[in-house]
Amino acid sequence: MRLYDTARREVVPFEPGPVVRMYVCGITPYDSTHLGHAATYLTYDLLIRRLEELGHEVRMVRNVTDVDDSILPRAAQMGVPYLELAEAELARFRADMDALGMRPPIAEPRATESIPQIVSLVEQLLDGGHAYLTHGTVYFDISTFPGFGELSHYPREQMIRLARARGGNPDDPHRRDPLDFVLWQPSAPGEPAWRAPFGVGRPGWHIECSAMAMQALGTTMDLHGGGTDLIFPHHECERAQSEAATGRPFARLWLHSAMVAYEGEKMSKSLGNLVFVSDLLKVADPRAIRLALMRHHHRSGFEWHDTDLDEGTALLRRLVAAAERPDGADPRPYAARVRAALDHDLDAPRALEALDDLASAVLSGGSDRGAPVALRELAGLLGLDLDRPVESRSSP
Numbered sequence: 587m588r589l590y591d592t593a594r595r596e597v598v599p600f601e602p603g604p605v606v607r608m609y610v611c612g613i614t615p616y617d618s619t620h621l622g623h624a625a626t627y628l629t630y631d632l633l634i635r636r637l638e639e640l641g642h643e644v645r646m647v648r649n650v651t652d653v654d655d656s657i658l659p660r661a662a663q664m665g666v667p668y669l670e671l672a673e674a675e676l677a678r679f680r681a682d683m684d685a686l687g688m689r690p691p692i693a694e695p696r697a698t699e700s701i702p703q704i705v706s707l708v709e710q711l712l713d714g715g716h717a718y719l720t721h722g723t724v725y726f727d728i729s730t731f732p733g734f735g736e737l738s739h740y741p742r743e744q745m746i747r748l749a750r751a752r753g754g755n756p757d758d759p760h761r762r763d764p765l766d767f768v769l770w771q772p773s774a775p776g777e778p779a780w781r782a783p784f785g786v787g788r789p790g791w792h793i794e795c796s797a798m799a800m801q802a803l804g805t806t807m808d809l810h811g812g813g814t815d816l817i818f819p820h821h822e823c824e825r826a827q828s829e830a831a832t833g834r835p836f837a838r839l840w841l842h843s844a845m846v847a848y849e850g851e852k853m854s855k856s857l858g859n860l861v862f863v864s865d866l867l868k869v870a871d872p873r874a875i876r877l878a879l880m881r882h883h884h885r886s887g888f889e890w891h892d893t894d895l896d897e898g899t900a901l902l903r904r905l906v907a908a909a910e911r912p913d914g915a916d917p918r919p920y921a922a923r924v925r926a927a928l929d930h931d932l933d934a935p936r937a938l939e940a941l942d943d944l945a946s947a948v949l950s951g952g953s954d955r956g957a958p959v960a961l962r963e964l965a966g967l968l969g970l971d972l973d974r975p976v977e978s979r980s981s982p
């Protein structure tokens with residue numbers, strides 16, 4: 587199998603051992619699951635399914651960021667305890683993922699339950715001279731890690747701009763370098779706080795993932811993933827602090843899934859145009875949503891249009907109708923195309939095209955009794971169960 591590695595900037599062979607250790611950054615449970623989440627997690631779901639078919643055991647760990655700079659103000663604004671908000675949104679997220687046919691992770695560590703690991707990692711960085719404590723805050727000192735920037739390859743000015751846009755506060759005067767980032771900080775009044783040798787407070791966002799990933803999977807994992815918006819600062823910082831602490835490579839491959847736009851505009855919370863999975867589930871068969879998402883390659887950002895759902899539904903109908911036929915054309919060339927597409931950087935659109943071609947071939951005749959069986963099996967590899975009839979759901 588070959589995958590695009592963000593750090594090496596090319597498609598490279600991905601050759602893990604029998605057990606694949608994979609960490610995917612999870613959600614901050616303060617809002618509902620939108621299409622961007624679904625598209626990202628679909629990428630890893632396809633990867634897991636193909637690796638399992640190839641005989642690997644996949645250990646995918648996906649964290650829950652249940653304490654950070656976005657969930658705390660939201661909970662305060664709603665007047666509910668932040669863990670209560672996290673619990674409710676997490677339950678909704680799991681239901682949405684389940685409906686879309688995504689495999690659950692083998693572990694879902696939570697930041698609030700990983701504080702001892704986080705504290706000891708910060709101590710390790712302080713002891714090793716990679717971090718400094720000033721005005722109650724512990725910062726990572728990027729001057730001690732010459733490889734900083736080698737994951738994203740972004741120029742320094744762009745890193746500063748992105749840090750500013752994504753909550754990094756590079757203008758904070760206490761930092762030695764604007765790109766130094768917070769490992770531990772004092773909690774604001776009303777925020778949760780934990781006792782640590784370097785002060786009472788709460789962790790920075792990036793250190794949470796490093797601690798949870800290494801706790802669950804060891805110092806080096808086969809693959810680390812998330813959306814492209816996490817490349818900088820989140821993953822660049824995670825990589826720097828983890829490798830500075832252990833002296834070992836943190837991830838052998840970095841896989842990032844592109845962003846989804848909606849009807850011509852960037853899909854974002856601030857624009858109020860997020861498309862929520864739960865809303866789509868009210869009007870469409872979940873498999874149609876999955877199919878509509880799979881028509882886009884994980885590396886090309888795409889725009890979602892309301893009509894995409896109709897196309898997904900039409901394709902689902904064709905697939906289910908073909909699966910109900912007693913026989914059809916020789917499926918082998920199509921099966922080879924589906925697997926080859928997945929093995930070449932998870933090319934879901936090409937895999938889907940081959941599946942659709944097989945369905946058309948089955949529908950137009952042939953006498954191979956293995957054809958509908960192969961169609962169902964290949965659909966299963968893509969996370970689709972063709973044994974159920976197509977549901978027509980409508981708005982309440």
Ligand SMILES: [Zn+2]
Binds near residue numbers: 610611612795820
């Ligand atoms: Zn993360």
